[in-house]
Amino acid sequence: MDSDVRIDLHSHSVASDGTDTPAELVTLAAAAGLDVLAITDHDTTDGWAPAAAARPAGLTLIRGAEFSTQIAAGDRMVSVHLLGYLFDPADAAVVAEQTRLREERRRRGMAMVQRMAADGLPISGGQVMRIADGAPVGRPHIGQALIESGVVESVDEAFASLLGGPHGYYLPKADTDLATAVRLVTAAGGAAVLAHPRGRGEALALRPAVIGELAQAGLVGIEVDHPDHPAAARAELAAIAAAYGLLSTGSSDYHGHNKTLTIGQETTRPDQLVRLVERTSGVTPVLGELS
Ligand code: AMP
Ligand code: ZN
Secondary structure, three states: OOOOOOEEOOEOOOOOOOOOOHHHHHHHHHHOOOOEEEEEEEOOOOOHHHHHHHOOOOOEEEEEEEEEEEEEEOOEEEEEEEEEEOOOOOOHHHHHHHHHHHHHHHHHHHHHHHHHHHOOOOOOHHHHHHHHOOOOOOHHHHHHHHHHOOOOOOHHHHHHHHHOOOOOOOOOOOOEEHHHHHHHHHHOOOEEEEOOOOOOOHHHOOOHHHHHHHHHOOOOEEEEEOOOOOHHHHHHHHHHHHHHOOEEEEOOOEEOEOOOOOOOOOOOOHHHHHHHHHOOOOOOOEOOOOO
16 A cells, blocks of 8 residues: 555444434545545444445445443543454344443433433433434434534533533443453454543553553554544554554544544554554455555
């Protein structure tokens, strides 16, 4: 792959909590000058087929998902997202765990909405389920309901005031143990990469030695360049990756208008993607002309 190939390895569609359809996502990626895009919806692979069907000829599509996981830090559980790339979507253990995670998202989302409604906020569970439209329920869907009902003006405002934990109406969910999720993705032929390990409180749990243990469990890489990472965090993560022989990735974590960032805003070096793909045997990249 040429070194000027542009690669974004983390994006969301309406199959989870983004606002572009999978078809719009791949079209947008190509229009933004990307050569490779990974679709990584939360806890589902439902966007894979429509994204592959609508893929512009020049774009390579990496099929992935973002798994909801947790790890202990002292007596606290810390939420960590794990990107799984090119795993077998029919793997029985993956199917079972993604099904459980989606049910857990629905249960937790409805419990948050119930608490808001009990305090007089004009939103309902039915409204949030309509907005999610079959996708795994996420806080951005609740944020959209709050916009629709005139409570807030943006999803960012909803997170800052009502949805962000541990304040407001945030409730945790029973996510997969992180090391178990790394093994799950790996056993299904995928490559496991820690998503934004210095994004929102993960640093408490993901100390360098812990990341080293995850590498032993099969972790392939860490998302070093992410919009939520300040320069110092990127430098620290690059050093951790080098120390444990992990790949470094970069990605936008694009969510459409649920978040104020641009697709392709952060990118992955081609040599890192080549090595990542070499570690997989679940499904292949859907190739564009450049590959
Ligand atoms: P949940 O997965 O339901 O806990 O919701 C968290 C998801 O909301 C993460 O994937 C975030 O990327 C996404 N999100 C969208 N907008 C925001 C925001 N303004 N602040 C924090 N997270 C956000
Ligand atoms: Zn994400």
